[in-house]
Amino acid sequence: MKQIDKSYNPEAIEEKWYNFWLENGYFHAEMPSNKPPFCIVIPPPNVTGSLHMGHALNSTLQDILIRWKRMMGYNALWLPGTDHAGIATQNVVERQLAKEGIDRHKLGRTAFIQRVWEWKEQYGGRIIHQLKRLGSSCDWQRERFTLDEGLSRAVREVFVRLYEDGLIYRGDYIINWCPRCQTALSDLEVEREDIEGRLYFISYPFTDSEGSVVVATTRPETMLGDTAVAVNPKDKRYMGLIGKTLRLPILSREIPLISDDAVDIEFGTGAVKVTPAHDANDFEIASRHNLPSIKIMTEEGRMSEDAGPYKGQDRFECRKNILKDLDGLGLLLKEERYTIGLGHCYRCKTIVEPYLSKQWFVRTWPLAEKAIEAVREKRIRIIPEMWENSYFDWMHRIKDWCISRQIWWGHRIPAWYCQDCGEVNVSRDEPKRCRGCGSSCLKQEDDVLDTWFSSALWPFSTLGWPDNTEELKTFYPTDVLVTGFDILFFWVARMIMMAMKFMDDVPFRDVYIHALVRDATGQKMSKSKGNVVDPLLMIDKYGTDAFRFTLTAFAAQGRDIKFSEERVDGYRHFVNKIWNAARFILMNTGDIDIRHPGEERQYLSLADRWILSRLGHVISEVNTTLKQYRFNDGAAAIYQFIWHEFCDWYIEMAKPAIYGGDKNSRTASVSTLIHTIETSMRLLHPFMPFVTEELWQHIPHRHIKRPQDSSGTPHKAESITIAAYPTGEDGIEDLDAEEQMGKVMKTIDGIRSVRGELNILPSLEIKAIIKTPEETGKILKRNIVYIEKLAKAKEIVIGNDIIKPRNSVTAVEPGMEIFIPLEGVFDPQVEIKRIEKEIKKMDVEITRLRGKLSNEEFLGKAPKDVVEKEKERYRESIEKVERLMAIMEKLKMMGEET
């Protein structure tokens, strides 16, 4: 007799098995392999990051898929890694330096980058370690980092080819500038947030006549850089004034009043100040009218030389001063409350500055066209489908992508400027001589690339591209990408664009977009709100399996997860339930010679046949749900099966055979128990990797791994991670058994209801007399042991011509009446009330059905099977009520007697 602990203790078990899996290389996709490939690349977390709920959900779902496919016999590769997170990582190390009183400029570029690498070596592995605690079955031997030599080569290759194809250009444009990070940002890296601001009305006087034009602005300080005022050409108010000259207050610069279609007549005064160097629209207007641009701010967000008296002031301080000065001059006419959507840096939350600057850009539209096509033609499926709309919408309006960053940590742009002739040399390797003039006086571009530029190559760069490696040939295109919608544009769209361009094929066939994990009240988790739940804490407290199962069970498509700790606790109970079921089975295995239940069908009991049939159903259900990424449905199906069908019904029913059955039926039942729990563990393993391995190792199993070497020799699997995933063959469908079992269960339910309603002590065995047609009676008689055991009944009498005994309560089921004699405690009044309640319930049902069935149109137009079903239901209901009425009559007569 085997013994395991009385309850499940995750900690030691998790560590033990994870190490075992690693030592045996189960997560390593072997090359070459004759197994079909299946590949997922992980969305690389920031190397600075630590595991949050989003990662936990994301990784859990990927692990479920990859473990499932691995067990299905695929050469499953889950390729892990991290990205270098340029701005974030640089910020972290800069903060560290600040504590030592140094800044990066003092240190110098080379030494600084050295420091970042040191930091990365020391702390960068944290999230990888945390992923392991989640049970993630990544191929760690293939872990990649976006700054790896190989990936860097891919980045340079892509940059050069895009440049050569005219899809990368450099120029002066308005970009988003973060004055704190001191770098340009792409449009996506700016988060818009509504801020309660003000709209200021400022008067710009004419130079040559009385009067003025009043402009409305939310940013008065930028007036220092104004080079025009614009109105709409159709605006009657300004007709005849266009072309006149205005005097810019304070600086007294003369600027023209121009007309441009971009100006909205309705807004403000219909006149807009034009600041080409500090506003994207104004930049456009200026380029149409050949207006000069004046930068009145420095990269630090302070006022520049050109800001005259305000030079050196912070941009917000300057605003206050300008308003004061304008007011003093009587030129600030009024202020209105106004809500502005202000851009903030997604890394440091500083308000970004639209800023004229020389940057590198990717011309996106030619790339986007093919990326749109790939999704439209369903060569890439986005699941759930509703995200396709967002994807198309964004892609159709895509703008050029600013890819240069003025930081040091990242892929330095492979462009060298000739110090003699000014030629730009873009090259895969450092050029010796300028290709324009032959000079060797070359200086590399200081800027590095946006981190997303390298992540966009992830699905192929990690597999070895630009080399045509075996991995690339085998695993590309990858099968599915699992990610959150928050990086649909940042990352997914760009991967598709790059893949279509460089691989001429999709990067993945499916994109599964999962939910956001929120707190219990539905708020987004954030550090500033203090409502962040640490996944590691959940794992420590409840175990990885319970935690993973919680996330999975709530991962319904298209809906966010409201996470609360209570749920994890609830699923910990489930883990414990499984543990104890296995414990019970192991305790009773004894010296039984376990067989496959299919080998001795003649000895199988009804319950044995039933659970094997149910097992078959849950297996196909789970496989179906996983195919469709309905993780929550899969989890629910297993939960329902293991807890309610297997534990609540089957184990209880198997007990008589185990304790008191003859040798053959005992062997059959124990074999069925073992088979069911063993198969269930394999079925559950992708969801709960640890407890299933631990139990599976205790359970006697004869499970074989699929043939995997070329000789085709099957091996006994030494781990559940490489055992075969259950298929239809592991269950034995038996509709006859399910039908018969249904009758037995109904009988037990009937008796239990009566017991429950009348509060009969469970320890008290009761008699039961069952009136039912002969056919059903036969089934019940054959299986009477179950009724005795589960309904705590004895001396059960079954027959067709039973007369209701005196002083008995009644349970009426379709085709069945159950009488329970309660000598001494029987109270007719209580029983009458109970039956009345039941009749009332049925009356509602009968009224509904009668209405439906007396409707000619329903009978004529509804499908036959629906009508038939309703009729059957009606017959059953009527029959039940008639029986109940008859019993009532008797009870009332009896009441009169007493």
Next chain:
RNA sequence: GGGCGGAUAGCUCAGUUGGGAGAGCGCUGCCCUUACAAGGCAGAGGUCACAGGUUCGAUCCCUGUUCCGCCUACCA
């Protein structure tokens, strides 16, 4: 401004071709029945947001309304 999603039991949510409204947790009653009290059995609880429409029939499809949430946008 445009778009998307949601509104179902006290709470959190399922509900896939329109045909008897479900689960988990919570609640109530009984029970420490030799796997599990982290358990078992029984039970209460819902005009499926609102108003129309299509249909024999609508939680489900269509239209509109209200209230939440999210994404997106060059009204300064």
